[in-house]
Amino acid sequence: MSTAVIHYIDEPHPVTGVTNSKLGIWLFIASEIMLFGALFSSYIILRVGNPAWPQGWTVLNVPLATLNTMILITSSVTMVMSWAALMTNRFDRFRLYMGLTILLGLGFMVVKGFEYSHKFHHEHFPWTNNFYGIYFTLTGLHGLHVLGGILVNLYFLLTGSKLWKANPTMFAGRIEAAGLYWHFVDLVWIFLFPSIYLL
Amino acid sequence: MSEHNDHSHELGFIRKYVFSVDHKTIGIQYAITGLLFLFFGFCLMMLMRWQLAYPGEALPLVASWLDNSQMMPGGVMSPDLYNAFGAMHGTIMVFLGVVPLGVGGFGNYIVPLQVGAPDMAFPKLNAASYWSYFVGGVIMLGSFFLPGGPAQSGWTSYPPLSNLASTGQTMWLVGMIFLIASSLLGSVNFLVTIIQLRAKGLSFFRMPFFVWAQFVTAFLLLLAFPPLQAAAVFQLMDRVAGTSFFMPSGLVVSGMPLQVAGGGSPILWQHLFWFLAHPEVYVLILPALGIVTEVIANNTRKPLYGYKTMVYSVLFLGFLSFVVWAHHMFMTGMGTVMSNFFQTTTMIISIPSVILLSCLIITLWGASIRYNLPMMFALAFLPMFAIGGLTGLPLGLATSDIYLHDTYYVIGHFHYVVAPGTLFALFAGIYYWYPKATGRMMNNILGKLHFWISFISINGIFMPMFIQGFAGVSRRLHTPNFYAHSEAIQGTNVFMSISAWVLGAAQLLFIINFFMSLRTGKKASDNPWDATTLEWATPTPPPHGNFLQEPVVHRGPYEYSVPGKATDYVPQQVS
Numbered sequence: 001m002s003t004a005v006i007h008y009i010d011e012p013h014p015v016t017g018v019t020n021s022k023l024g025i026w027l028f029i030a031s032e033i034m035l036f037g038a039l040f041s042s043y044i045i046l047r048v049g050n051p052a053w054p055q056g057w058t059v060l061n062v063p064l065a066t067l068n069t070m071i072l073i074t075s076s077v078t079m080v081m082s083w084a085a086l087m088t089n090r091f092d093r094f095r096l097y098m099g100l101t102i103l104l105g106l107g108f109m110v111v112k113g114f115e116y117s118h119k120f121h122h123e124h125f126p127w128t129n130n131f132y133g134i135y136f137t138l139t140g141l142h143g144l145h146v147l148g149g150i151l152v153n154l155y156f157l158l159t160g161s162k163l164w165k166a167n168p169t170m171f172a173g174r175i176e177a178a179g180l181y182w183h184f185v186d187l188v189w190i191f192l193f194p195s196i197y198l199l
Numbered sequence: 200m201s202e203h204n205d206h207s208h209e210l211g212f213i214r215k216y217v218f219s220v221d222h223k224t225i226g227i228q229y230a231i232t233g234l235l236f237l238f239f240g241f242c243l244m245m246l247m248r249w250q251l252a253y254p255g256e257a258l259p260l261v262a263s264w265l266d267n268s269q270m271m272p273g274g275v276m277s278p279d280l281y282n283a284f285g286a287m288h289g290t291i292m293v294f295l296g297v298v299p300l301g302v303g304g305f306g307n308y309i310v311p312l313q314v315g316a317p318d319m320a321f322p323k324l325n326a327a328s329y330w331s332y333f334v335g336g337v338i339m340l341g342s343f344f345l346p347g348g349p350a351q352s353g354w355t356s357y358p359p360l361s362n363l364a365s366t367g368q369t370m371w372l373v374g375m376i377f378l379i380a381s382s383l384l385g386s387v388n389f390l391v392t393i394i395q396l397r398a399k400g401l402s403f404f405r406m407p408f409f410v411w412a413q414f415v416t417a418f419l420l421l422l423a424f425p426p427l428q429a430a431a432v433f434q435l436m437d438r439v440a441g442t443s444f445f446m447p448s449g450l451v452v453s454g455m456p457l458q459v460a461g462g463g464s465p466i467l468w469q470h471l472f473w474f475l476a477h478p479e480v481y482v483l484i485l486p487a488l489g490i491v492t493e494v495i496a497n498n499t500r501k502p503l504y505g506y507k508t509m510v511y512s513v514l515f516l517g518f519l520s521f522v523v524w525a526h527h528m529f530m531t532g533m534g535t536v537m538s539n540f541f542q543t544t545t546m547i548i549s550i551p552s553v554i555l556l557s558c559l560i561i562t563l564w565g566a567s568i569r570y571n572l573p574m575m576f577a578l579a580f581l582p583m584f585a586i587g588g589l590t591g592l593p594l595g596l597a598t599s600d601i602y603l604h605d606t607y608y609v610i611g612h613f614h615y616v617v618a619p620g621t622l623f624a625l626f627a628g629i630y631y632w633y634p635k636a637t638g639r640m641m642n643n644i645l646g647k648l649h650f651w652i653s654f655i656s657i658n659g660i661f662m663p664m665f666i667q668g669f670a671g672v673s674r675r676l677h678t679p680n681f682y683a684h685s686e687a688i689q690g691t692n693v694f695m696s697i698s699a700w701v702l703g704a705a706q707l708l709f710i711i712n713f714f715m716s717l718r719t720g721k722k723a724s725d726n727p728w729d730a731t732t733l734e735w736a737t738p739t740p741p742p743h744g745n746f747l748q749e750p751v752v753h754r755g756p757y758e759y760s761v762p763g764k765a766t767d768y769v770p771q772q773v774s
Contacts, residue, residue, distance in 0.1 A: 004317045004744025008395050020320045020391050027387045027421060035425035038474070042429065042467055046444065050462045127441030129460045137436050137444075 010170040025177040029184045032145075036188050039141065040195065043134050054131055056197045059124075061115055065197045068111045069189065072146075075104035076186045079153075079179045086172040091164055094175075098157045101182070105150040112143055135196055142192055145185045152178050218330075220322035221743055222311050225329050227636065230304030230629075233296050236336065237622075238706065240291035243284040245703050250276045252696035254678045270348060278677040282351040283367065285675060287339070289354025290371065293479065294378050295336050297621055301486035302382075302420070303332065305628050306389060306413045308636065312734035312741065313407050315398025315750040315772075320391040328384035335377030342370035353675065355472055358445035358465045362437045363452060372435045379428045382420045389417035398733065400752035404507065405771065407732045407756040408496075411510050412489030415517035416482050423478035423521065430471035437463075466531055473524035481520045483617055484584075485513065487624030488555060491577045494627050495559055496757045497730045498574040499566035500767050503757045505558040512551035512558075519548040529597045530604050538597040545595035552588055556581065571728075572646040576627035579654055580620055587615030590665065605675075608668020611661050619657045626653075626709070633713075634727045638739045639720030645712040652705035659698030663691040731770045732756055 007013075008020050016023065047053045056062075082097035119125075119132070126136040156178060163171040210219075219225060249258050257274030270280040311319055319325045342349035347365030350356065361368050393414050397406070406414075433444040441459065445468045448461030496503045503509070525533065525541040559581060568574065590612040593599040603609065626649075634640050672685040680689045726735040733752070737745050750772045758769040 006316070006318055006320060006322075006396065013395050016394060020395050023394060024321065024387050024391045027390050028383070031383055031387070031421045031425050034422050035428055038426035038429035038471055039432075042433065042444070042471065045464060045467055045470075046462070049464055052462075125441075126436060127443075127460060130443055130462045133436065133440075133442035133444060133460075136440075137432065137442070141432065 010167060010173060019173050021173055021177045022180075025180050029180065032184060032188075036191075039138055040191070043138065043195070046130050046134065050130060056199055059131070060135070060197050061118065062197050064111055064115050065193055068108050069193050071104050071108045071111065072186045072189050075101050075108070076183050078104065079182045083172065083175045083179050086164075086168070086175055089168075091161075095157065095161075098153060098175075102150055102153050102157065105146055105153070108146055109143065109150075112139065138192060138196065142185070142188055145188065149178070149182050149185050153182070218326060220318075220326045222307050222319045222322065222325060223636070223741060223745075225325050226304050226306070226308030228329055229299050229307055229332070232333065232336065233298075233300030233304055236291050237296035237300065240288050240296055241703060241706070243288045243291070245699055246276065247281060247284050247288070248692075248696035248699045250281055250677065251679050252693045254680060276677075279348060279351060281677040282353075282675070283348040286350045286353050286356075286371075287343070290339065290350070292617070293354060293483065294375070295332075295339060297483050297617065297625070298382070298479075299332055300625055301483065301490075301621070302389075302413065302416055303329065303385060305409075305486055305490060305625070305632070306385075306416070309632065309734055310389060310410055310413050311392060311396070312635075312737060312745060313410050313732050314393060314396060315401055315733045315746065315752065316392060316396035317744045317746065319388050320396055321388050324384045325388050328381045328388065331377050331381035331384065335374045335381060338370055338374035338377060342367045342374070345370065355476070356434070356468075357472075358434065358437070358468050359447070359450060361434065362445055369435070369438050372431045372438070375431050376428065376435075379424045379431070382424050386417040386420035389413055390421065393417075398750045398752050401733075401771070404510070405752055405755050407489075408492040408503065408506065408509060408513075409486075409489035411513055412485040412492070415513050416485045419478040419482050419485075419517055419520060423475045423482075426471045427475035430468055430475075433471075434468065466528070466533070469528050469531060470525070473527045474521075477524040477527065478517075478520045480613075480616070481516060483621050485517075487580070487621040487628075488513075488584075490628035490631070491580045491624045492559065493730075493732065494573045494577040494631050495562055496759065497631075497728050498569040498571060498577070499562055500569070500759045501562070501566050502755075502759055503558065504561040504564075505554075506755070506757065509555055509558050512554040516548060516551040516555070519544060519551070523548055523595075526595050526600075529600045535597075542595055542597050546592075549588065549592065549595075556585055556588070571630075572641065572643060572650065573627040573631035573728075575647070575650050576623045576630065579650070580624045580627065583615055583619035583623060584621075587612060587617075587620050590615065603668055605673055606668035607664040607672050607674055610674050611664030611668060614661045614664070618661065619654070623653075626650075629713075631728070632734075633716070634723030634739065635734060635737075636740055637717055637720070638723055639716050640723050640727065641716045641720060642712050645708050645715075649705055649708040649712065652708070653702055656698045656702040656705060660695050660702065663695050667691060726770075729766070729768050731758055731768050733771055736770060736772050 006020070010019065012019050012022075018026075078097045078100040082094045082101060085091070085093035085097055116136075124132050126133050156175060160174070161171070163174070216224060219228075246258065246261065249256075255275055258271075258276060270277050276284075307319070307325065311317070339349070345365070345367050347367055349367040350361070350364065350371035352361035352364050352368060356368065356371065393406075393410060433442075436442045437444050437446060443460045443463040445465050446457070446459045446461055446463045447465060450457040450459070450461065492503065492509070523541060523544045525537060526545045529538055529542075563578075590608070594603055594609060594612060630641055630646060667685070667688055670685065670688050672679065672688070673682075679692055680686045723739055725737070725739045728735070733750055734741075736750055738747065751774075752771045753774045754769060754771055756771060758771075760767045761769055
């Protein structure tokens with residue numbers, strides 16, 4: 001039926017200036033900020049209440065985490081490049097940069113895996129004390145978010161990219177939304193890295 | 200209208216009625232599931248009320264099939280089972296009953312219609328939201344079949360008790376994570392729909408108040424639930440991975456020191472929990488308030504008094520609801536500075552609530568009121584909600600809360616808000632929109648019987664709770680007359696229990712009416728209540744895509760009895 005069309009899927013709303021999915025992803029990020037805000041607040045409260053809390057850099061592997069910070073920031077850059085490639089109609093370069101983003105995300109997870117197994121090897125588990133509890137819970141939840149982002153990006157690189165032929169504007173909109181999420185996950189790490197590893 | 204139905208004709212039964220992406224089907228799915236959970240949660244309470252009225256006596260009727268030597272020795276409800284039923288009654292009523300009915304059901308069905316949209320902005324996410332809720336509900340129900348029973352630590356799940364409870368608590372947490380995911384998907388969808396998909400001409404200040412109420416509710420769900428998500432993850436880690444986020448040092452259980460690292464904070468859970476759970480109170484109330492507003496404007500046949508004031512009030516209320524949470528925690532010893540802050544914000548939040556209620560009451564002034572079924576429930580909402588709100592003031596002040604905290608007074612207070620308040624409003628909504636959704640009116644005589652019996656019996660349950668609370672009877676007691684001071688008013692428990700069972704019986708009238716009217720109800724026109732808002736501008740029941748032409752809005756939502764017009768109402772789409 002002709003009237004059963006949902007508006008502003010691919011063209012922005014004249015007043016708000018955004019498409020539905022872009023507004024949706026911003027609202028989703030607002031919700032995620034509340035999630036990580038609560039996690040960080042809890043971390044502060046637990047740490048302030050515990051005089052024996054160790055300083056992160058004395059027990060955690062700062063060089064590895066610095067490497068991971070570099071990897072994630074680079075992946076944010078390649079994510080923007082993949083979207084910019086779509087804007088200039090270069091689908092081949094989109095695939096290159098999206099592939100790079102996914103590889104960098106996986107690289108982050110691999111480094112994280114090394115870090116975790118190193119901790120387990122030294123008998124440092126979530127139940128050892130609340131420092132490790134916070135460390136594993138917060139970086140673990142962040143890792144889950146990275147994994148979710150990788151899966152979404154993989155979808156857009158493979159089956160999801162069929163949409164490019166049918167509706168390029170809509171596809172670019174989806175990549176932009178995925179990119180906003182990816183940058184958010186990156187940003188969470190930018191907060192996690194100093195507050196857990198460096199303080 | 201069948202030629203406009205072509206989209207849905209292509210779909211098979213499963214796609215059309217089970218895994219549908221149409222907001223109306225999803226709304227009905229939400230509403231029916233929510234109603235079933237409400238009835239189930241109420242059944243738990245009807246069983247508990249036997250133990251409260253006749254402590255230590257075997258349950259009649261159900262003892263034989265609930266008999267389980269551990270939970271029901273000799274057919275008597277054990278304290279563990281009482282605790283489990285209490286915890287699950289609260290959880291089910293709040294998270295699986297009222298919110299899914301008010302937000303998921305009414306919101307899904309009505310909001311796209313009232314804003315003149317063909318569907319929600321993200322139909323597939325909408326379906327995902329329902330199914331995530333469904334899975335959460337199944338997990339919660341499944342926990343009843345665990346050997347140790349379901350969660351037993353109250354709907355608030357305070358640690359360290361909840362950290363040490365049986366496996367049911369883990370199921371509770373996993374279920375909550377699904378419910379939170381569901382509400383996140385739903386709230387994003389509502390906000391985008393309301394912001395982006397309003398019909399041409401439907402400016403924000405022409406939106407029906409129900410849409411405003413859902414708008415603020417969606418913001419509360421979006422921003423208040425994540426901290427509970429964080430808390431649930433922490434508690435799950437405590438229970439599954441052995442962390443000590445909520446476990447203090449030096450905890451001794453049954454004479455044995457607990458083998459955990461310690462150093463955690465049980466109060467942290469309370470802060471995270473109430474950061475959600477106070478806004479959650481408004482998530483329960485606001486959709487109900489929205490329904491009542493629609494029904495009252497329609498049946499007074501005059502414009503709403505102070506529409507803009509109500510809108511600003513509800514926005515202010517939504518904002519303030521984020522900074523009152525610790526008034527649930529005056530007894531934790533958090534200090535007078537904190538208490539002062541939170542009792543001040545709590546007193547301030549009563550102002551917009553009173554404004555909202557006053558506007559509705561003033562709307563009644565001088566009106567020739569139509570006393571139909573939805574209007575009776577909506578009118579009953581006003582004093583019931585007022586009693587619930589006003590009895591909250593002594594709880595919001597730290598000094599008087601010290602005496603009343605954790606007594607039956609608290610139970611009476613919030614049940615007045617949620618049961619005869621919110622639930623009556625939700626019933627008003629069902630009677631009001633049933634003709635739009637089904638094409639038939641509900642039976643008037645059965646409906647009036649349902650109303651009067653429910654109205655009298657529900658007050659019979661909750662009014663004596665204030666007396667019990669003043670007498671110092673603690674909540675969550677398995678044996679209500681365990682302490683000598685509560686023996687004197689044990690008689691009220693018998694009266695309350697009988698009221699509860701009568702209320703349960705009255706709901707059978709509603710159930711009969713609901714199904715009978717599907718077949719035998721009087722056929723409804725497209726606009727049986729002579730209403731102005733856009734949902735009545737659709738065919739009945741609305742086809743897939745809702746409107747025959749894209750609606751254009753020319754006026755505000757409540758143009759009733761406009762002088763010089765031929766009818767006493769002017770619909771929004773009339774130019």
